[in-house]
Amino acid sequence: MYQYVDQTYEHVDLTHKDLRFGELMRCTFQRCRFNGASMEEITTTGCRFVECDFRGAQLNASIHTESAFTNCTFHETNLFVSKFVECKMTGSDFSKAQLDGVTIQQGDWSYTNxxxxxxxxxxxxxxxxxxxxxxxxxxxxxxxxxxxxxxxxxxxxxxxxxxxxxxxxxxxxxxxxxxxxxxxxxxxxxxxxxxxxxxxx
Structure with missing residues (x-):
């Protein structure tokens, strides 16, 4: 279990990293790569992900509250039983993503694929x-x-x-x-x- 608060990351490559069970609060990620990363049961609160790449990442059972994922790529991402509460997802691409059992409460999913x-x-x-x-x-x-x-x-x-x-x-x-x-x-x-x-x- 790890916790990051009020951190900012730009162009960080986290491909295939083990990021499970973490807690992110008010963090900002810009153009970061999470390709194939293990992010099961991660929680984000008030975070911003801008043009980040989550292709093939494992985000099942993750929980996101008032976070923003704008213009991100979730191609073939596993979001099984994940939860998004009042999140902003505008412009993100969910082609071939696994969304079975997902919970979406309110939020802005405009311009998404x-x-x-x-x-x-x-x-x-x-x-x-x-x-x-x-x-x-x-x-x-x-x-x-x-x-x-x-x-x-x-x-x-x-x-x-x-x-x-x-x-x-x-x-x-x-x-x-x-x-x-x-x-x-x-x-x-x-x-x-x-x-x-x-x-x-």
């Missing part, structure tokens, strides 16, 4: 996903109530049983969605019908 990720049955209420790419993602039975889905890419996403009530869906191409079993509110249903040319009186 979440193509084909597994988020079925997840509680995603109130999260900001503005212009995120969720193409092909599995969102079956996900709770997306009051989420900001402005201009999100949802082509070929699995939405059966998802709850979209109260979600902001400006700029969504409803014609590309399979909404079978999706829960919508009245406003969304009207926008959906109008996208197919229906006249609502």
């Amino acid at each position: 979440l193509r084909h990720v597994q988020l079925s049955k997840q509680q995603l209420r109130g999260i900001r996903f503005t212009e995120a790419d969720l193409s092909g993602a599995n969102l079956e039975k996900a709770d997306l109530r009051n989420a900001d889905l402005t201009r999100v890419q949802l082509s070929k996403a699995k939405l059966q049983g998802a709850d979209l009530r109260g979600a902001v869906m400006d700029g969504i191409d409803f014609r590309s969605l399979d909404v079978k079993g999706v829960r919508m509110d009245a406003v969304q249903a009207i926008v959906f019908l109008r996208s197919f040319g229906a006249r609502i009186d």
Whole structure:
């Protein structure tokens, strides 16, 4: 168990390092490399990771509170049962990341690459996903109530049983969605019908 508080690191290479069970508080990492690092059960609080590379890292069971991961790469990262509470993830790439069992509470996930990720049955209420790419993602039975889905890419996403009530869906191409079993509110249903040319009186 180790603890770092109020530290700043730039261009540090931590590839394949054993960083398990650590606690980071208010630390800043800029353009650091964590490729293949063992970071199981690490906790971060109020930290900033800017353009860091987590490709192939093991972050399963990690907990992050009010931390920022901006423009980071999580390609093939293991985030199994990890937890993000009010975190800022804008611009980060989660292609082929393992997100099964992840917990996301609030936070800003705008402009993220979440193509084909597994988020079925997840509680995603109130999260900001503005212009995120969720193409092909599995969102079956996900709770997306009051989420900001402005201009999100949802082509070929699995939405059966998802709850979209109260979600902001400006700029969504409803014609590309399979909404079978999706829960919508009245406003969304009207926008959906109008996208197919229906006249609502």
